[in-house]
Amino acid sequence: MASPQELGKAFSQTYYGTFSTDRGALFKYYHPQAMLTFEGAQVSGQEAINQKLTSLPFQQVQHVVTTVDVQPVPACEGAIIVQILGQLKTDNDPPHGFVQAFTIFPINGAHLIVNDMFRLVLHNA
Numbered sequence: 001m002a003s004p005q006e007l008g009k010a011f012s013q014t015y016y017g018t019f020s021t022d023r024g025a026l027f028k029y030y031h032p033q034a035m036l037t038f039e040g041a042q043v044s045g046q047e048a049i050n051q052k053l054t055s056l057p058f059q060q061v062q063h064v065v066t067t068v069d070v071q072p073v074p075a076c077e078g079a080i081i082v083q084i085l086g087q088l089k090t091d092n093d094p095p096h097g098f099v100q101a102f103t104i105f106p107i108n109g110a111h112l113i114v115n116d117m118f119r120l121v122l123h124n125a
Contacts, residue, residue: 004070004071004072004080005068005070007070007080007104007111008068008069008070008080008082009068009070011082011102011104011111012065012068012082012084013065014029015029015102016063016065019053019061019063020060020061020062020063023053023054023056024050024054026049026050026053027046027047027049027050027053029112029113030046030049030050030112030113030116031046031105031107031112031113031114032045032046033045033114034046034049034112034113034114034115034116035114035115035116036048036049036052036053036116036117036118037116037117037118038052038053038116038118039118039119039120049116058090058091058093059091060090060091061088061089061090062088062089063086063087063088063098064086064087064088064089064095065084065085065086066085066086066087067083067084067085067086068082068083068084069082069083069084069085070082070083073103073105076105076106077106078105078106078111079103079104079105079106080103080104080111081101081102081103081104082101082102082104083099083100083101083102084098084099084100084101084102085097085098085099086098096120096121096122097120097121097122098118098119098120098121099118099119099121100116100117100118100119101115101116101117102115102116103115103116
């Protein structure tokens with residue numbers, strides 16, 4: 001059995017790899033009743049999350065992960081909270097910092113996202 005840190009790191013590599021190559025396949029990582037808050041807009045359910053992620057206005061994206069912080073969820077064995085800090089680059093835009101946090105639960109032999117919160121790290125002068 002992988003440690004929470006190993007699981008979180010493997011999850012981030014798989015998630016962002018899929019995000020870069022086939023955003024339409026990301027829905028399979030989400031619980032049917034999962035919630036996503038993306039830049040303040042909240043959606044729930046696999047279908048709504050898939051629609052949100054596939055409708056983002058860029059064609060290409062690359063994520064560079066700086067840190068992956070992981071905590072086990074004491075109330076649910078095997079569940080973890082994963083916070084990721086990094087940079088992303090879309091199309092011809094300059095890189096932007098981002099932070100993303102996931103709650104992942106073991107369900108029916110798989111680890112599924114139940115909560116996902118994403119924010120760009122932008123500072124206004």
